[in-house]
Amino acid sequence: MQDSTYKVLVSDPLAQQGIDELKERGLDVDVRTGLSEDELCDIIGKYDALVVRSGTRVTQKVIEAATKLKIIGRAGVGVDNIDVHAATRRGILVVNAPEGNTISAAEHTIAMMLSLARNIPQAHASLRQGEWKRKAFMGTEVRGKTIGIIGLGRIGAEVAKRCIGLEMTVLGYDPYISKERADEIGVVLTSLDELIENSDFISVHTPLTKDTRNLIDREQFSRMKSKARVINCARGGIINEQALYEALKEGRIAGAALDVFEHEPPEGNPLLTLDNVVLTPHLGASTQEAQINVAVGVAREIADFLDGKPVRNAINMPPIRPEVLPQLRPCLELAERLGKFTSQLAGHYESVEIYMGGELAKREASVVKLAALKGLLEPVVGARVNYVNAEFLMRERKVEIATSQKDEDGEGGCEVSLRLHSDGSVLTVGGAVHRGQPRLLKIDSYPIDIVPEGFILVIKHIDKPNIIGPCCMVLGEMNINIAGMQVGRLTKGGESIMVLSVDTEVPQGAIEQIKGIDGVIDVRLVVM
Template identity: 45%
Template sequence: MTTKPKVLISDKMDPNAARIFEIRGCDVDVITGETPEQLIARIGDYDGLAIRSSTKVTKEILDAATNLKVIGRAGIGVDNVDIPAASSKGVVVMNTPFGNSITTAEHAIAMMFALARQIPEANARTQAGEWPKNAFMGVEVTGKTLGLIGAGNIGSIVASRALGLRMKVVAFDPFLTPERAVEMGVEKADLDTLLEKADFITLHTPLTDQTRNILSRENLGKTKKGVRIINCARGGLVDEAALKDLLDSGHIAGAALDVFQTEPAKDSPLFGTPGFICTPHLGASTNEAQVNVALQVAEQMADYLVNGGVTNALNMPSLSAEEAPKLRPYMKLAEQLGSMVGQLTRDSVPRISIHTEGAAAELNMKPIVAAVLSGFLRVQSDSVNMVNAPYLAKERGLEVREVKTEREGDYHTLIRVSVKTEEGERSVAGTLFNNSEPRLIEMFGIKVEAELTGHMMYIVNEDAPGFIGSIGTLLGQNKINIGTFNLGRRDAGGEAVMLLSVDGDVPETVLKQACELSGVKKVKELTFV
């Protein structure tokens, strides 16, 4: 008799989730509110762990989870899961990235109305026995301009609702193509233009190195006087100290935050500031959203435990058992090439092409394409994986082209990733050494061989004697150890590229110093996982 997989639901979740596990052939226990020590003592009995945000799945818990095969997060954020530790243990981590999109978008619209009509303060004073009819003068949203920072899944829903309210929508998103903007009915703009035009600004972008503090003191100072700011996305996107100062000065008329840089936010300096309202991270808190994500995570986990199906996994591709061994090194190469293009391309990209040649052209293209898109889009979204990357690409209006050339060229097998940018077509290419080791062999028309791993510095410079010594001296003076030097050039004395692997993060100050070296055209830090 086959033993049923055992699943533990350790956070409060819609009871129908447990029923789905049972219907689909799993034994399930619902035990919530345990301490880490209690969970460590219990977790060894289970094949699956279903969580929300309360359970912190640490390395210590994973070390004790000797039978665990899958962790399912009902929701999008996985900050409470040690994904590297889970991966090293062979534990699949899944989430439900789209289960609460409508709910979060509606919360942002609700916050906008609350700001426009000063509803929280008017409610409080009325219930206190006052009748302050003349104390509150609101503004209409009709005819106003909404500045949308982030036009992905949630942002596009907000845009649709705002257009229904007869607002004008201006959107800033590096991945928003002109064609997709027309389809959405919004005006595509750079960030400065959005800041200048918007009467309301709402944020719908993940927290990444590129978006952290996107509404900095400097950028907040560029906004139209009387603007109102709404953030239901991630804490850390807005400089909270600067926001308070500009609220106090009257430059910003109002701000509504559902998320804070530090949560729980118990003593924010924004509390009590006139024109400021907040909620305790309620963006996903509706009955419908809670049901949706609970049911979705139960379906995904049960499918994996019973049938081996993989959906919305953050650390594992969707592959059959037969395909996995052969495809895995190709997908690693494809993801690295996509990540490199994504990290080095700042323009809006309307098209990405994936060209396989030789042995690679004989393989199933779907996981290879998904791996490229996953690496490319992950620069802008912390929830991208191989399963949802094609969906996100389609949603953003990104045209994906697949090209196969079965004949061999200079290499037995090759993958090339090309993007169309305002500067023209740009491409990178790679191959496998010994059919298993990914290698970059060309970037932007320059031959260069490199292993893409860990932290790297990408430098474009004029080919001249002494430059290698200069960059080596600079990094040495800043105690940055170089792992490998990888060089290439178009021709003698022409444009050259350098890829350096280093042992850790490169401080911004060092990157700026490198930019100031003679002959340097561009310097950027790259990270590969």
């Protein structure tokens, strides 16, 4: 059961099943749709979570006003209407529901392709006007034709399966998919140029990014078959609309089917004037089933997150698989504690290297890295740092971040080492999970073995008699109990390190006294 103090605002129309899911999980839900930006800013400060579809624009201004907001859920796939950068900076998680409308979007793509091939909308409109022009709407079969699918994610893969069922040859372009996965779907992987030149139908299924904007432009249209037809049910802007208009107007390609536009609604768009274009008003996810699926999906993500459980569809942080979380928790705790310890020991630093060893740490490296960065920043920026904004805040501070993985396995499947560089000096701290418990095992090259918790006094000194006793006497005189002690050295008579776990905070006066003991080089108090 959720803490009833968590408040959720639903600012766009949402299927009732999603609202019911939130309420059943014990959340306090308000539904207020049609809000302007100023109206949203006026009320958002009292909410812990926000659920939107495509109508609400979650701008930087809204996010700055959202002083309690922890998570934004998009009931759908695209997050174009959310300033993810501003949310990340504030440590607000953004999640979506990418699987809920997969089948609906794939089916709409097939419907658009068949409508385009058989001129169904044009014939329908003609017949409604009392005409009977059978010869004017001669179509083409899709069986035996080649379709090129750009983007083989969830929706692209489902489109491919249906096209195979229609006895089409399926070419695919996706730089992020393996040949094994393409073979599994039944798609022949090609380059984008080969796909453009050899396809009778071309359908795009990629997100809109700086790399995919105008992915199909005048150059691509110039190399298409004269009978080629293009379909876009993904995002407006992937196909250059002016170049598409020119290609259709001049007869360089046969037709196009568009469910999405660069500006929606597409008022004044010249594509609306052409007869060889099939158009729908962004209906890809507009089925009853899809709306229920995305509403329930995003509601579960929000409820799980507020209940401290992992989420599956985070936009601005790596996902944590629920099945590995029990094993992963000690590893994340280790990385975070090492970060917090190392940050206090080092002070200023210009770069950080994060080394991960052991099967678990290497497999979940992305989130282990975030845990270490969160720990490093927490002593400096306080509670506002979390897994969402840790890397962003670190890079904002102009700290270089590098990661690597060790070949050898660490204890318990998780070993983490941090190396901080500052003004030519290097500090290294390492540890591992042992029997489910994080342990600090190394400071620079000095071997130690302690649990990184509570108050820790790190004393660097010369390895000689009459050092440990006087240090302990200072603490005793201050009535500070020593819970544990470790001493590490590399060579007899050289520099050594003493690590004392104490029950209470050590006042600055006691630290100054210890610094004055003959042979003591440096003293640092670390508060975990």
